[in-house]
Amino acid sequence: MPELPEVETVVRGLEPVLKGKTIQKIAISWSRTITGEDAVFLRALEGGQVSHVSRRGKYICIYCMDRVFTVHLRMTGKLLLRIEEKERKHLRVEFVFKEGLSLYFVDTRKFGRIQLWPKGVTLLPDLGPEPLEAKTVLRVLRAVESRRAIKTVLLDQKVLAGVGNIYADEALFLAGIHPATPAVEVPLSKRALLSKKIPLILNESIKNKGTTISDYRTSEGTEGGNQFFLKVYGRKGEPCPKCRTPVERTVINQRSSHFCPSCQKPVDNKSIN
DNA sequence: CCTTAGTCCTGCATGC
DNA sequence: TGCATGCAGGACTAAG
Numbered sequence: 001m002p003e004l005p006e007v008e009t010v011v012r013g014l015e016p017v018l019k020g021k022t023i024q025k026i027a028i029s030w031s032r033t034i035t036g037e038d039a040v041f042l043r044a045l046e047g048g049q050v051s052h053v054s055r056r057g058k059y060i061c062i063y064c065m066d067r068v069f070t071v072h073l074r075m076t077g078k079l080l081l082r083i084e085e086k087e088r089k090h091l092r093v094e095f096v097f098k099e100g101l102s103l104y105f106v107d108t109r110k111f112g113r114i115q116l117w118p119k120g121v122t123l124l125p126d127l128g129p130e131p132l133e134a135k136t137v138l139r140v141l142r143a144v145e146s147r148r149a150i151k152t153v154l155l156d157q158k159v160l161a162g163v164g165n166i167y168a169d170e171a172l173f174l175a176g177i178h179p180a181t182p183a184v185e186v187p188l189s190k191r192a193l194l195s196k197k198i199p200l201i202l203n204e205s206i207k208n209k210g211t212t213i214s215d216y217r218t219s220e221g222t223e224g225g226n227q228f229f230l231k232v233y234g235r236k237g238e239p240c241p242k243c244r245t246p247v248e249r250t251v252i253n254q255r256s257s258h259f260c261p262s263c264q265k266p267v268d269n270k271s272i273n
Numbered sequence: 274c275c276t277t278a279g280t281c282c283t284g285c286a287t288g289c
Numbered sequence: 290t291g292c293a294t295g296c297a298g299g300a301c302t303a304a305g
Contacts, residue, residue, distance in 0.1 A: 075282090109281080109283050109284085110283080111281060
């Protein structure tokens with residue numbers, strides 16, 4: 001579900017509310033949500049005061065005294081400040097604050113993970129750079145020599161941190177690149193175009209508070225608005241917004257991939273590198 | 274280094 | 290209505 005824009009939206013909702021609040025108690029109702037020992041997690045965080053909430057790639061980072069823990073929402077995870085009755089069934093962890101509010105981790109499919117990091121280690125050491133600036137993305141994409149499909153490269157969090165299935169498809173559409181094109185064969189001019197489109201769509205979606213297909217909600221429990229602006233993702237059979245050719249769906253890297261067969265040719269024969 | 278398949282899970286849409 | 294199948298925004302692991 002959540003990619004960078006959705007996670008960023010959640011963080012922006014949580015930061016002003018949780019900052020300065022003290023965790024009184026943590027109730028874990030699905031233990032596997034917590035990476036490591038529950039007891040260690042509780043001992044480190046109960047009684048601690050939240051100093052800051054931030055984002056790195058698709059991870060939410062919550063700083064609590066001299067400790068930090070991360071939340072990854074995976075497919076269906078939600079971090080909510082309010083909870084509806086029907087969501088209680090999927091409540092996995094509740095953080096109760098001294099000030100009289102709670103933070104709820106709700107996760108239907110139980111793929112989400114919450115992890116306490118040891119003191120003194122580098123957080124999330126394997127993540128690539130943030131993809132919100134064109135010059136950063138271009139620096140990364142210029143260096144790619146892999147023959148893996150360009151879409152596979154975009155989904156690799158070691159290359160860029162935060163791009164997921166929706167925005168990879170959207171960016172490749174805007175740049176006119178077929179998702180299965182071997183990355184090394186994407187001409188430099190196309191890489192430059194893609195480097196502009198990735199930050200563009202991510203920042204657009206942040207403005208729209210993320211894309212709600214089914215599960216994603218903001219910290220207030222509301223839906224995002226970016227789903228109305230998707231050009232190809234989830235639009236198999238609908239006319240391409242540029243040329244009216246029906247959008248196609250294929251599978252790349254075990255992930256559904258949407259593209260316009262006319263605007264995104266497998267072999268780029270329009271440019272001469 | 275790379276790809277593929279399997280795993281973790283539940284719920285929903287679709288087709289018979 | 291019931292039942293089987295396929296599909297889902299992510300990421301890790303094993304095997305070849």
